[in-house]
Amino acid sequence: MRNAYFILAALAVAAVTFAVARSIDNAYVFFAGYVVLQYIVLATAWNILGGFCGYVNFGIAAFFALGAYTTVVLHKTMPFLPLPAMMLAGGVVSGLIGLGMGYLTLRLRGTFFSIATLAMAVVAQTMITNWNFVGGSRGAYIIRPADSPIFSGDYIQYLFVVMLALSVISVSLARAIQFSRLGFGFSAIRDDEGAAEASGVPTLKLKLIATALSGGLMGMAGAPLPYYVTYLDPASGFSLSYAVNTIAMPLIGGTATWLGPLIGAILLGTLQQVATVTISSALSLLLVGVLLVTFVIAAPKGIVGWFKK
Amino acid sequence: MSNPLLTVAGLGKRFGGFTALTDVNLIVAEGERLGLIGPNGSGKSTLVNCLCGTLRNDMGKVTFDGHALNGMSAHRRTRLGMARSFQLPRPFTTLTLAENIRVPILYAANVKTSGQAIDPRQRCEALLDMVGLLPKADLKPADLTQIEMRKLELARAMASDPRLLIADEAMAGLSHQEVDEILELLIKLNGQGVTIIMIEHIMRAVLAFSQRLVVLVAGRKIADGVPQDIIRQPDVVAAYLGS
Structure with a gap:
């Protein structure tokens, strides 16, 4: 029942967030907010494997981009599908990749596992770059519909709402896991x-659950990307900055709990968006670097760690 | 002898060119207190690891309670009722003591008694109380002393509700009085019906505890019998003191 209350509270927060965003008469709020929400999902998903199980995954960009490219494929073959269905498909594709990666690499530990995930990302990028159907290295153009299909407003508002819903799902899921037998x-x-x-823990099975869940959520986070950017090429879809940001956020917020990645993503994601608009877009990665170094040295348990004994 | 709980037949284990265990045969009866001794490097821990599924034996068969264990993963053996404590305590460092105990309750004890699941909280408190760690239930393992760590290790092993407990040097590095405390604990557990294999270097403890003694030397079992006879056997003395 505690989970049900939490989900209700999270939905209420999400509704307020959307109402506030609507009240600001500027479409850019939704463009910026979408990115922050996307990082909430990515950071939370990464933390299920990286924070809860201790397996550091560097292959975030692969799961994320494969979700995005699933949408590109579906957009070309079945354009009538609603976005949530495409996200589900993207989640399944990346979840299966996660499961496969888990099975092949989880006998590796520590650094070796991390390097293997990084290698997997390179392999995935190479394959997409050489797949003509999705545009290969030229990239793919996706025309974003003008209006939201479910309420009156721009399509970007719709993307924002969809990502908001996915954030609620991911954070609630991570929290439920943390306090469960699985956690x-x-x-x-x-x-x-x-x-x-x-102690009787079926470690291989649990690790596979973690890689599949984590990968699946990342794929779902990536699925709306083609509609957001309207032009997707491998270099931007598989960009290393996704991986760097996604790992930095839980580390800054704290990896032990569901709350850490949420705090980290909101804090760092918002800071980056503000810096991009007010100073320069190149500054955002520098910000990540400086904050990461500061936190690793001064607060290795993240922001959440400050409040725990 | 009552029913055999554990049967080891012709067990062998090699690491590359090094033979760690050769043709080990062993029968442990239900409710027995067995001491397993041998000089450093004689293969005691390798034997434990083969029994518990941490290592795969190359030759021979292990049968526990009528189940053939060959190829079975470690967590399934724990669920069958075989628990171990580690030679160097290996607590879950980021979890509290209560949570440490909770893991095997959730993953082993409650899996076995499917249907009539025990309340994890109550069971957890009972186990911590048994080893005298209840007041520290909310602390992390890093706050414990050496003997408390050993007790936590035993409580965690017991939390899986085992029929056989393998205590791998549960007393190493403890003081005279602390050894007695652990000894008392193990004998109490045995009184509750748990079969125990004790691996130990402290002869005083082994002799006080064991109903039967098994001696491993260089990967072979050289003696098996009543403790007082075994320690007078010339080859056992030679293995320990040199000839």
């Missing part, structure tokens, strides 16, 4: 895999 199993794996196995 205890994940923590045991993070702390000592051998001892976890000796």
Whole structure:
């Protein structure tokens, strides 16, 4: 029941967020807000595997971009599909990739696992670059519909609402996992895999659940991207900045809980958007770097860690 | 001898060119207290790891409670009722003591008794109380002393509700009095019906505890019998003290 209350509260916060955004008479609020929300989903998804289980995934861009490219394929073959259906498809594709990656690499630990995920991202990018159907290295153009299909407003408002809903789903899911039997199993794996196995935890199965969930959510976060950017090429879809930001946010917020990635994403994501508009877009990555270094040195347990003993 | 709970037949394990265990045969009866001794490097821990599924044995068969264990993963063996404590305590460092105990309750004890699940909170408190750590239930393992860490290790092993407990050097590095405390705890557990294999270097503890003693030397079982006889056997003395 506590989960049900949390979801209701999260929906209320989401509704207020949308109402406030609507009250500001500027479409750019939705463009900027969409990016922050997208990072809430990415950071939360990354944390399910990276924070809860302790497996650091550098292949974020691959899961994210494969979700986006699933939309490109569906847009060309079945343009009548509504966006949530495309997101579901993107989630399934990336979730399956996550499952496969998990099965192939989870006998690797620590740095070796991380390098393998990075390699997987390179492989995925190479394959997309050489796949003519989705535009290859030229990229693909997607024409964004003018209006929202479910309420009166721009399509960007619709994208914002969809991403807002996905944020609520991801954060609620991460929170539910943290306090569940699954969450205890994940923590045991993070702390000592051998001892976890000796305590009856089916480590391989749990790790596969984590990689599939984490990858699937990242794919869903990437699925609306083609409609947001309207032009998608491999270099931007697989951009390393997605990976850097997504890892930096939970680290700054704190990786042990569902709250850390949320705080990190809102804080860092908003800061980047403000910096992009007011100073320069090149500054946003510098900001990430400086904050990351500061936090790793001064507060290794993140912002959430300040408030815990 | 009552029903055999654990049967090890012709067990062998090699690491590359090094043979760690050769043709080990062992039968452990239900409710027995067995001491397993041997000099450093004699293969005691390798044997434990093969029994618990952390390592795969190359030869031989292990049967537990009528189930053939070959190829079975470690977590399934734990769920069958085989628990171990680690030689160096390996607590879940980011979890509190109560949460440490909760993991095996959720993943082993409650999986076995499907249908009549026990209340994790109550069980957890009972286990921590048994080892005297209840007042520290909300602390992290880093706040514990060495003996408390050992007790946590035992409580966590017991949380999976095992029929066989393998205590791998649960007393190493403890003081005289602390050894007695752990010893008392293990004998109490045995009184509750848990079969125990104790691996130990502290002879005083092994002799006080064991009903039967098994000696491993260089990966072979060289003796198996009543403790007082075993420690007078010339080859056992030679292995420990040199000939």
